[in-house]
Amino acid sequence: IAHGKMQRGTPWWSPQRKALLQAAQAGTPRYVYDLDTVRARARALASITAIDRCFYAIKANPYPAILQAVVAEGFGLECVSQAELDHVFSVVPNMAPQRVLFTPSFAPRREYEAAFARGVNVTLDNIEALQRWPEVFRGRTLWLRLDLGHGEGHHEKVRTGGVAAKFGLPVARFDAFVSEANKLGVRISGLHAHLGSGIDDPRHWRDVYANLAGLADSVGTIEFIDIGGGLPIPYTPDAEAFDLVAWRAGLDEIKAEYPRFGLVIEPGRYLVAESGVLLLTVTQVVEKDGVRRVGGDGGMNALMRPAMYEAYHGIHNLTRLDDGATQAFDVVGPICETGDVLGRGRLLPTATVEGDVLLVADAGAYGMAMANTYNLRALPAEQVLGKTE
């Protein structure tokens, strides 16, 4: 790979059209995942020598076969709730607690207790918890999540830094946290910052590392610097793939400057987004006031990202993949809300009709994970390619 424009290959699903149409026969809406794509992304990250530990943020997609695949590639797992912790230990055989990181937000006290009982790494992001629950934290080792004062990412709802965000200890309170921790015999072994999701600038993570490393020197007990997740994937047709080369160069450079800390990342989307497609069956095709709409049997209930973030996902008619896609349609779902739109003005074959299978691309991250039963519609089915489970 070279700097600059990154090549994007043919998506995995295009040569798998027959298998996917067959999978759709078993019922839609249905998420189908390709584990080879997950493994390829995992290997790309694992090959970066500046990175000492990778924790996959399972909130993006906790499907068991995916967790097993990323753990087999040497990744740890990042969890944000007790249920995610329980899930990890129940579906990944012999998961070592040191390979699990717990980074919750406003979790109840019992979830921290449960995490310590399991022996996983725990991240805390405020002083109040230390003050209110000293007996939970006394003598423990912790990672501290900081708010570096600004958020980043593809939409304001996914920016996790700055005054509007609930996450992280402001840097101005860092010294206060350290002295509170000292009082309780709490050892701070990691500094953490995750500023948002879908961040395009490859230099972002080296800046975060530099920021945290600067603070870490004043503590003396820091072993790890966790620069979060947030790596983007190219959702729109004209988007370029993330510039991993520039990203790695930034990390190499900053790691050389501050070599004594272990560099930790916790990506979610990057590993799984492109590995998943959502299959829908066309229910009705309707023209109203000059707008043509194709309805699928899943909408914002099956994939919330377009309604919630105006997110773009490619949409294709899998049944008529070889026909020209020349007619503009709004692709909608069956939910009783005007916002139940998966894509506007999308080109699909003119012949698109009830019973056709639609493929919504790049749906492997925050797809099924955020699906819901609104209108009492059933959750989508899930499978890995070649396997119905």
Ligand code: LLP
């Ligand atoms: N670490 C922490 C502390 C996080 O809060 C998150 C995501 C990640 C890592 C992983 O971020 P990623 O690499 O996936 O960007 N539902 C939204 C994304 C919300 C992300 C929440 N936190 C979406 O569909 O775009």
